[in-house]
Amino acid sequence: MKTEIGKQVDKAVALLCAGELVSIPTETVYGLAANALNPNAVFTIFKVKDRPSFDPLIVHIPKVDAIDLYAHSVPRMAYDLAMTFWPGPLTLILPRKSNIPDLVSSGLDTVGLRQPSHPLTLELLNQLDFPLAAPSANPFGYISPTTALHVFDQLQGKLPYILDGGPCRVGVESTIVGFEGDEVFIYRLGGLTLEELRKVAPHCYLKLNTSSNPVAPGMLKSHYAPQHPFYLGHIGKLIEQFSGKRIGVLSLQKNYSDIKGVKVNEILSKDGNLDEAAVKLFSAMRVLDASSVDVIIGEFVPDVGIGRAINDRLNRAAS
Numbered sequence: 001m002k003t004e005i006g007k008q009v010d011k012a013v014a015l016l017c018a019g020e021l022v023s024i025p026t027e028t029v030y031g032l033a034a035n036a037l038n039p040n041a042v043f044t045i046f047k048v049k050d051r052p053s054f055d056p057l058i059v060h061i062p063k064v065d066a067i068d069l070y071a072h073s074v075p076r077m078a079y080d081l082a083m084t085f086w087p088g089p090l091t092l093i094l095p096r097k098s099n100i101p102d103l104v105s106s107g108l109d110t111v112g113l114r115q116p117s118h119p120l121t122l123e124l125l126n127q128l129d130f131p132l133a134a135p136s137a138n139p140f141g142y143i144s145p146t147t148a149l150h151v152f153d154q155l156q157g158k159l160p161y162i163l164d165g166g167p168c169r170v171g172v173e174s175t176i177v178g179f180e181g182d183e184v185f186i187y188r189l190g191g192l193t194l195e196e197l198r199k200v201a202p203h204c205y206l207k208l209n210t211s212s213n214p215v216a217p218g219m220l221k222s223h224y225a226p227q228h229p230f231y232l233g234h235i236g237k238l239i240e241q242f243s244g245k246r247i248g249v250l251s252l253q254k255n256y257s258d259i260k261g262v263k264v265n266e267i268l269s270k271d272g273n274l275d276e277a278a279v280k281l282f283s284a285m286r287v288l289d290a291s292s293v294d295v296i297i298g299e300f301v302p303d304v305g306i307g308r309a310i311n312d313r314l315n316r317a318a319s
């Protein structure tokens with residue numbers, strides 16, 4: 001007898017084998033997955049997300065050993081990082097083998113590989129004989145989904161199945177790194193912190209991408225963006241600046257809901273815990289965006305650990 005979860009994974013396997021899309025849970029955010037080796041299936045991802053074809057996709061693999069199936073000339077450090085941090089929120093940019101379609105990598109000669117950490121998706125990947133290309137399961141440029149309901153709200157009717165694995169445990173996307181000589185560069189801040197990476201790769205530095213940096217064409221400055229105008233700064237001052245307006249507040253710890261003008265206040269972590277704040281960030285932004293406010297205001301969090309990734313997302317979301 002199959003368990004309910006077993007049946008759900010079977011359904012995802014069947015659809016993916018037929019070239020269809022399935023939304024998959026990961027520890028970071030929900031992905032919109034298809035067979036990475038099937039260009040038609042991959043094309044559907046771009047269509048459903050309304051994503052420009054110059055923005056490459058991450059390829060999800062079941063284990064460290066699968067790196068060599070899709071990448072060549074892999075530096076020793078890449079294996080070391082994978083063995084330490086996989087399954088987990090780390091994507092490695094490596095020279096691409098030709099079995100990965102051009103469309104997946106937007107024509108770049110590299111491919112982004114990651115073994116995600118979620119029991120359902122690992123089970124799924126282990127049952128498939130192909131890897132899964134999967135961007136975050138949101139319309140291009142909008143806030144990434146951290147629950148199955150977020151995916152449903154935005155993509156219902158556009159894909160046949162969402163594999164519900166509960167709320168994401170990390171809450172921000174994977175950290176993306178590339179290799180240049182002996183150095184490791186972080187192209188996108190994410191769930192794995194600079195501090196943790198440096199324990200294995202002491203020569204690890206930030207080289208964050210913007211639309212003008214061709215290494216990762218997708219890291220556009222304006223991203224993760226709510227529909228409402230969103231401003232960052234000192235919350236007290238911003239409340240004064242927008243007096244007379246209906247204000248939504250995104251704060252780390254402090255409660256502003258009693259202040260005149262504040263209609264909604266989402267607090268990321270009452271204890272100021274940055275891991276908790278990361279988990280809550282995207283849902284909080286969605287709650288604020290769905291409220292009847294004129295403007296959303298927020299504040300940066302301490303720029304350490306996963307706080308760096310939170311601040312990066314806040315910056316890209318701001319008007």
Ligand code: TXA
Nearest residue numbers: 028031056057110111112135136173174215216218219
């Ligand atoms: O946590 C995550 O990484 C999630 C989950 C679903 O795994 N995925 C995700 O995918 O955030 P997406 O498509 O929203 O962001 C992936 C980014 C792209 O914007 C692109 O900049 C970068 O990864 N990327 C992918 N392949 C690349 C490559 N070959 N070279 C440089 N950057 C690449």
Ligand code: MG
Nearest residue numbers: 135136137144
């Ligand atoms: Mg995304």
